Amino acid sequence: MNLSEDVLKGVEALSDEKNISDNAFKNIVDCCFKVILKQKTESDLFEDKSAISGIDIIVLKQTYSAFIAFILELMKVNSDQATISDLLEDHKLSNNRIQFILNYFKEYRVAIRKALSITNFHFPHIIDINWRLDYFLKSNSLEKLNTPVYIVSLTTEQEEDQKGKVEFACTLDQLQDLVFKLRDAQKQIERSSIKS
Template structure:
């Protein structure tokens, strides 16, 4: 598993006895990271509530925590095994007696971590349905006669497999025709060009 140097350096802190005196501190930090990733607790509650982490410098703790979260997410994303995580930790100069328990915590939570990852995304919502209504304005506050149709459109969206926010707007007939033409142009540009 390829990890950036900043992550490897942060993981290396877990193996340094000057920063993390006992293997239990690394396991406690791993459990705290997993509980935050699984949205069970907040970062402050998870890290501050651990007695094994009380004597660790805050800057060191943050750096090791960030590296550990990166490792856990990257390993879960690629469905890595406990042995792969242990090897990645040993590559970062974490001793075997410290890497084993950390990898075991990962192995126990891999299914839940992958579930959280599958429901997390950064994509735009997809339009799945549209509702529309035609209103005819005869006059308004400022003009005596308007006599113009206005279309009220609501696009229903879906995001990450669930219901997304509805998009609502109003448009005149000309604006609606312009929207349709723009969508047709975009559709034509998406079609593959045969050579």
């Protein structure tokens, strides 16, 4: 998990029951989950003046943004309830507040994971490759062509075990160039892993 110190401080701020009342806490948690799912906007957090009265606006915004990042990171790695509970407990949240947050994670887990899968920037993972060699002897305009063409078919895994297919045709030179670039990328990865 990749949680920054600012995010963890923001989550820990939710444990301060003197500065953040139960009503304000529930309002923040509800708003964060619903903003991620586009059911609310950030301005909805500030509409209920009675819930946020007495809270410094800067602390409120920092806590709000930290908790959004916290939710997204936990859902990105698909953390289970026990992991989330332990993490919240480590940051001094009371059992009542932990249970309240866990109920939201339980209720919105599937919807948030689905939203994350739609908005990710990851390319599909290649899980299989097939190829074949076609040989064109002649075409409509030329008598003799004698050109080999490679048909490459990549099977990819996208979100939630869905499979996709990418197909392309290339000449021998293009295929050799692709293989060369893949080998070069592999060497770069090996060099990077040795350094770290």
